[in-house]
Amino acid sequence: MLILIADSHLSENTPNLAEFTKFLEWISSSAHDVCFLGDIMELWIALPKFENAMHREFLDWCRGEIHRRKIYLAEGNHEFFVTDRYADCFSGSSQDCLHIGSDLFCHGDLIQRHQLDHLFFRRMSKSRLSFMLLRFLPGARKIVDLILWIMQKKSRHYSTFLPLPEIHRWCDKKKRLGVQNIFLGHFHQAHQEELAEGIRLFCLPAWKVTQEVAVFDPATRQCSFLHWQELAQKKDTLS
Numbered sequence: 001m002l003i004l005i006a007d008s009h010l011s012e013n014t015p016n017l018a019e020f021t022k023f024l025e026w027i028s029s030s031a032h033d034v035c036f037l038g039d040i041m042e043l044w045i046a047l048p049k050f051e052n053a054m055h056r057e058f059l060d061w062c063r064g065e066i067h068r069r070k071i072y073l074a075e076g077n078h079e080f081f082v083t084d085r086y087a088d089c090f091s092g093s094s095q096d097c098l099h100i101g102s103d104l105f106c107h108g109d110l111i112q113r114h115q116l117d118h119l120f121f122r123r124m125s126k127s128r129l130s131f132m133l134l135r136f137l138p139g140a141r142k143i144v145d146l147i148l149w150i151m152q153k154k155s156r157h158y159s160t161f162l163p164l165p166e167i168h169r170w171c172d173k174k175k176r177l178g179v180q181n182i183f184l185g186h187f188h189q190a191h192q193e194e195l196a197e198g199i200r201l202f203c204l205p206a207w208k209v210t211q212e213v214a215v216f217d218p219a220t221r222q223c224s225f226l227h228w229q230e231l232a233q234k235k236d237t238l239s
Helices: 015-029 053-065 082-089 116-125 128-136 140-160 164-172 228-233
Strands: 002-005 033-036 071-074 092-094 097-100 103-106 181-184 191-194 200-203 212-217 222-227
Touching (some): 015 228, 053 082, 071 082, 071 097, 071 103, 082 092, 128 140, 164 200, 212 228, 222 228
Parallel strands (some): 002 033, 033 071, 071 092, 103 181, 181 200
Antiparallel strands (some): 191 200, 212 222
């Protein structure tokens, strides 16, 4: 089985982090693979002066588990330079879309093309210029505070708005790539449907809100959403 998790928005010293740690411990005891679909951290700038114990512990977990299971990462708009610096911690990773066979994994924040301010900010914040500024500029901490403020302001409406027409148009462009299943984070809502030509769409719930994950069976091509503790109770049947 492949476990997918999106939008946990972890930060230090919050109950959400303790629950997530328990979840990772359970994964370690299972036989499942895992895919992180972005915004796992509330903010993760993969540069030494911005990383904290939470980031390092997550990387240590990935390094330890990558030899026992597949671990994938599709960066969200709250992660910066993780793929560039830590590709060796994952079986596969991408700043944008991650293709695995006929399955496509993506955070999804770039789908809404009319949000030009967000698209510009996203492209600039993950650019080499931003990397150099954050690494060497004396006032980089203030830049980071601004980045976090912008992201928090933008994310407030996600739980009440799922832009299906735009998602459908984006998915339609992927059929030429031979994609059969598309998995998206970012929108904080559980949704699944079959689109034209057999493409299936799965939008993941926000783990931060519900502690729910998606479980995908590569053999049967079936996918379901459930609370991670409910999944842990089904370990014997899912392993």
